[in-house]
Amino acid sequence: MIHAPSAVFLIHDNRHPKGNASVVVGIEPAWIKSYEEYFVTINPWLADRPFRRGVTAVGEQILNDRELVQTEFYNDFLRPQNRFYSCGVLTAQDESATSEISALRSRRAGSFTSNEVALFKYLAPHLQCAVRIHNRIAGLESGLSAATAALDRFPTGVVAVNSDAKVILTNRTADAILKRGDGLMSRDGLRAASRQQTAKLRNGIAAVSMQRDSGVPTRNAGTD
Numbered sequence: 001m002i003h004a005p006s007a008v009f010l011i012h013d014n015r016h017p018k019g020n021a022s023v024v025v026g027i028e029p030a031w032i033k034s035y036e037e038y039f040v041t042i043n044p045w046l047a048d049r050p051f052r053r054g055v056t057a058v059g060e061q062i063l064n065d066r067e068l069v070q071t072e073f074y075n076d077f078l079r080p081q082n083r084f085y086s087c088g089v090l091t092a093q094d095e096s097a098t099s100e101i102s103a104l105r106s107r108r109a110g111s112f113t114s115n116e117v118a119l120f121k122y123l124a125p126h127l128q129c130a131v132r133i134h135n136r137i138a139g140l141e142s143g144l145s146a147a148t149a150a151l152d153r154f155p156t157g158v159v160a161v162n163s164d165a166k167v168i169l170t171n172r173t174a175d176a177i178l179k180r181g182d183g184l185m186s187r188d189g190l191r192a193a194s195r196q197q198t199a200k201l202r203n204g205i206a207a208v209s210m211q212r213d214s215g216v217p218t219r220n221a222g223t224d
Contacts, residue, residue, distance in 0.1 A: 002116040004103035006083060008032075009091075009131075011099045017041040027104075031081060039077045044068070045086065053093040054128060056121040058112050059086035065107075078104075087112040089124040091131040101127050144169075163209035165189040165202045 006026035012019045019040035021032045040046070044063050059068070068074050068084070078084060088102030103120070105112075112120075148169065151158050157174035161167055167186045170178065178186045185191050190205070191198040 002087065002103055002112065002119055003109065004087070004105045004112075006081075006104040007102065008104075009099070009101050011097055012040065012046065014094075014096055014098055019043075027081070031077070035077065039073060042071070042073050044071050044073055053090045054124060056087070056089045056117060056124050058117060060111060082106045085109070085111050087117055087120050089120065089127060091124075091128045092135070099131060101131075159184075159186075159190060161190050161205055163206060165191075165205050 008021055008025070008027060009023040010019055010021055017040055019036050021027075021036060024032055035043075044067075045059055047062075063071075065084075068078075074084070083104040084107035086102050086104050088100050090098060090100050092099040103112075148171070151169075151171035152173075154171055155173060157177045158169075158171040159167060159174045159178075160169035166189050167178075170186075177184055183193050190201065192201050
């Protein structure tokens with residue numbers, strides 16, 4: 001929509017000259033690798049950047065055309081890819097890292113127009129929201145992985161279920177038990193060896209869930 005053949009979601013480490021390209025459109029993997037390994041250290045658009053989170057800006061606000069063509073970053077990175085002009089927004093920024101979404105196009109295509117920058121500016125809050133959701137999910141996944149790793153150390157099988165007895169999380173010992181089908185199975189929800197035992201098990205799960213939802217303290221429950 002802003003007539004740019006390339007775009008990238010970058011996360012820069014503010015403490016070390018490192019960059020990570022999380023999402024890339026229209027840039028060859030070899031160039032992304034070279035950016036992450038070297039060109040991030042000489043990117044003039046990162047030097048003394050005066051912009052704050054949520055602000056949309058173009059590359060010329062940091063470095064004019066005459067200055068850009070004199071840099072190694074342009075001659076060895078941008079020029080071979082036929083890229084020159086950039087437009088982007090800082091989606092997140094703190095002491096440790098800065099993330100941004102930037103669009104790139106050729107010198108022949110010309111600098112981004114005021115209308116194109118305005119469109120990017122209009123999209124900026126939505127892009128920021130998407131990044132916040134991405135970071136939150138990544139944090140949850142990381143926490144879940146850590147919790148699962150800790151549970152895997154338990155010699156006792158652990159099975160987490162919802163109020164409908166649907167299995168949400170298991171540790172390694174529980175996986176082995178469920179795989180054997182020796183007393184407990186996870187087909188169509190957690191179930192026992194017989195209908196009667198399954199009904200008793202699920203009634204217990206439902207009762208605990210109701211007590212939890214009502215705020216009534218519950219005791220730890222287990223099954224033999």
